[in-house]
Amino acid sequence: MKMQTKAHYKSEIPEKKKEAHRRTNLRRGSLIPAVPRFGGNNGHDNHDATGIKAYAAQSAAASLGPFAIRRREVGSLDVQIEILYCGVCHSDLHMVRNEWEQTVYPCVPGHEIVGRVTKVGRGVKKFKEGDLAGVGCIVDSCRTCSSCQSGLEQYCEHDPVQTYNSKDTHLGGVNYGGYSKSIVVDEAFVLRVSDKLNLAAVAPLLCAGITTYSPLRHWKLGEGKKVGIVGLGGLGHMAVKFARSFGAHVVLFTTSPEKGADAIRLGAHEVVVSKDQVQMNQHLNSFDFILDAVSAEHDINAYLNLLKVDGTLTLVGLPQKPLGIAAFNLIGHRRQFAGSMIGGIAETQEMLDYCADHGIVSDVELISMDHVNEAYEQMLKGQVKYRFVIDMESL
Ligand code: NAP
């Protein structure tokens, strides 16, 4: 997730409108119990899409709870998707707790979305009602800048519209993510999903999958390359699977020795417990590439020292605090320190197709919506194997 400039979108509906919506929903018998208030569209009427069930955080200190949102009406290029599964990314937790100091509340997170198309606009070509579909971390971009023209919408020079906590360019206010029953997205940002794979296990590919696939492809990692993956979480376990599938020699670094057997099962050739200096020293100056997928503060220098001449350490993890880099660890071996954010739409489709062809999915634990707060705590303790996915039927 890209850091955005701090913005405060007006997300409250005027009292009169709120009351009108409440009454409309009461008449339809569709008012959701225990929903604190409507979020959303700054007063636009949107009669066929009111009161969609969702889960939101109302502040950085609050747990997520039931909430009702609106989605825009289906425009001519739009696809409406009934969300079946949504993965729980550590970015959701960072954002819900305002760890990047940019969160607008109420916040409905979720950007690992898989579902079924329920309606398409007149001009939609790629999808029809009943198709499976996926939505990842971005739902729009300027489409004209050089990044967008090169299929790098995630690096749009005018900032991509992220799936949640971005400005809602249709309804105003802030937009809402996948911890909800449905979503409406322009077909250009909707992905085709194969019916060959377990759908719940496909959901995490929309963020954890593409975020690890993209840098491994960009730096051309495959046969003959020694690749390190730091952290066996949602992203890390996908990185291990992809790096192995691309033919690299894969070494997994973990702070959790008990994950070693899983790492080997997932595809690692070797496992290094990063707290063990003797094990770390055995790999000094030897890696072509290391992908760092750690969510919290840690010593990046310990990994820079493991790169050989011209080796690259790429950061995908987004810890709250800045990481300190010792200059000598970079200049000594002409090492490179880089970053990477998700992937473009075409590459995300390529990744999903690659996964369908090679039978690659995420290892998931299916949870109900009301388990999500507990799931966040478990994720913080590293107690997830290796991605929680919400079964939206439970919402
Ligand atoms: P996750 O499932 O919680 O995994 C993070 C892993 O980091 C843990 O499993 C743990 O692995 C390791 N770890 C946690 N705390 C640590 C500490 N204090 N010191 C060392 N290692 C620690 O999280 P995730 O969903 O994979 O996301 C990882 C990070 O990537 C998050 O910061 C997230 O926001 C970011 N992210 C970035 C992008 C992007 O586009 N760049 C996209 C999605 C997510 P071990 O137990 O094996 O040590």
Ligand code: ZN
């Ligand atoms: Zn994510």
Ligand code: ZN
């Ligand atoms: Zn652009």
